[in-house]
Amino acid sequence: MKVAVVKETWPAERRVALVPEAVAKLRSAGHEVLVERDAGTGAFFADEAYTEAGATVVSAAEIPTADAVLMVARPDSGLLGRLRAGQAVLGLFAPLTDPDFVEQLAATGVTAVSLDLIPRTLSRAQPMDALTSQANIAGYKAALIAAAAFGRFFPLLITAAGTARPAKVLVLGTGVAGLQAIGTARRLGAVVSAYDVRPETKTEAQSLGATFIELASVQDAAGAGGYARALTDAERAAQQAELADHIARHDVVITTAQVPGRRPPMLVTSTAIKAMAPGSVLVDMGASELGGNVESSVAGETVVTDNGVTIIGADNLPSSMAAAASAMYARNVSSLLTYLIKDGAFTVDLDDELVAGVVITRDGAVIHPALAKPPAN
Numbered sequence: 001m002k003v004a005v006v007k008e009t010w011p012a013e014r015r016v017a018l019v020p021e022a023v024a025k026l027r028s029a030g031h032e033v034l035v036e037r038d039a040g041t042g043a044f045f046a047d048e049a050y051t052e053a054g055a056t057v058v059s060a061a062e063i064p065t066a067d068a069v070l071m072v073a074r075p076d077s078g079l080l081g082r083l084r085a086g087q088a089v090l091g092l093f094a095p096l097t098d099p100d101f102v103e104q105l106a107a108t109g110v111t112a113v114s115l116d117l118i119p120r121t122l123s124r125a126q127p128m129d130a131l132t133s134q135a136n137i138a139g140y141k142a143a144l145i146a147a148a149a150f151g152r153f154f155p156l157l158i159t160a161a162g163t164a165r166p167a168k169v170l171v172l173g174t175g176v177a178g179l180q181a182i183g184t185a186r187r188l189g190a191v192v193s194a195y196d197v198r199p200e201t202k203t204e205a206q207s208l209g210a211t212f213i214e215l216a217s218v219q220d221a222a223g224a225g226g227y228a229r230a231l232t233d234a235e236r237a238a239q240q241a242e243l244a245d246h247i248a249r250h251d252v253v254i255t256t257a258q259v260p261g262r263r264p265p266m267l268v269t270s271t272a273i274k275a276m277a278p279g280s281v282l283v284d285m286g287a288s289e290l291g292g293n294v295e296s297s298v299a300g301e302t303v304v305t306d307n308g309v310t311i312i313g314a315d316n317l318p319s320s321m322a323a324a325a326s327a328m329y330a331r332n333v334s335s336l337l338t339y340l341i342k343d344g345a346f347t348v349d350l351d352d353e354l355v356a357g358v359v360i361t362r363d364g365a366v367i368h369p370a371l372a373k374p375p376a377n
Contacts, residue, residue, distance in 0.1 A: 001341060002067050003067065016330075021327070033050075034062060035047070035055045045323075067088065069088070073091065080105070090336065093112065094116055106364055112359070112362075113360070114360050115336060119357040128333075130332040142314055149302075150167060154167045171194045194210040195213040244269065254283045255294060264287075266292075266295060268295060279308055284313050296311050
């Protein structure tokens with residue numbers, strides 16, 4: 001089977017879908033691998049490294065000759081125009097947030113596989129779980145960004161010049177990214193507290209040394225697939241008001257909450273920000289074009305409020321650690337690709353729960369149950 005890796009087309013995306021190590025494994029399994037010229041340069045993988053691993057470095061014009069095309073982010077209009085009907089296309093397409101893009105993808109006739117729809121409750125899907133691998137990196141980097149932006153020390157320091165108290169860090173959302181942020185902040189020496197609407201995450205946060213905050217306003221908001229459910233308007237207002245007191249007592253707040261396919265929940269309001277001390281730092285990992293967890297955050301931008309609070313809209317953090325993120329993602333995408341190849345051919349078995357969970361378009365139609373439009377009456 002012929003597999004192609006494209007050069008990412010979005011300016012802020014530095015990751016690459018396969019690293020040379022993963023290329024070598026696919027080659028040893030009997031697959032031909034094409035890598036678009038300079039595809040790995042953003043992650044510091046030179047074309048020569050791919051050639052040494054057994055890949056053939058090609059121009060963009062040769063991508064349509066492949067049976068399967070691997071990418072990280074969704075294709076832009078130029079790349080969409082180069083795809084051909086019958087190809088398999090694998091990437092992180094975030095289809096729940098943009099139905100129009102999914103329709104465009106279906107119109108090309110490709111079989112589109114979106115790794116961000118991996119059923120995370122299936123044990124056999126763990127090696128393919130790109131959301132988890134990338135969230136680990138994002139949580140780690142968020143803590144480092146917060147420490148770099150904070151104008152004081154994270155750890156307790158006792159020196160001849162005096163004693164510096166440890167920073168008080170609050171992590172809102174204790175999924176994969178939040179737990180990694182907790183662990184990293186703790187390793188940096190901060191005193192960490194955490195909050196999540198899913199009470200079952202309490203023991204995980206505590207195991208990493210965080211103090212878990214329990215609110216009276218929201219008892220349990222666990223949702224499907226390990227995610228939190230969307231709160232009602234009344235629950236959200238009560239949650240925001242109760243959280244504001246905790247936020248004001250912390251030096252650094254890192255927010256990680258997301259609901260698949262919907263606007264990230266608002267956790268930190270402008271009122272809460274105004275109550276924070278000058279020099280405090282907010283890192284909003286939920287920041288996106290849909291909005292964020294912090295009322296004043298803007299994806300990709302850092303702003304300082306009138307009362308001296310630094311707000312960082314930390315979108316696409318994995319791309320800022322492109323080499324590590326690409327190595328992890330390459331294992332995810334190659335594991336899924338290998339799972340989908342049967343007897344040397346790309347096979348879509350929709351009776352398989354894992355396969356049905358990730359395939360979004362096929363034969364010119366949108367087929368995923370969460371995306372397909374109901375038939376007209």
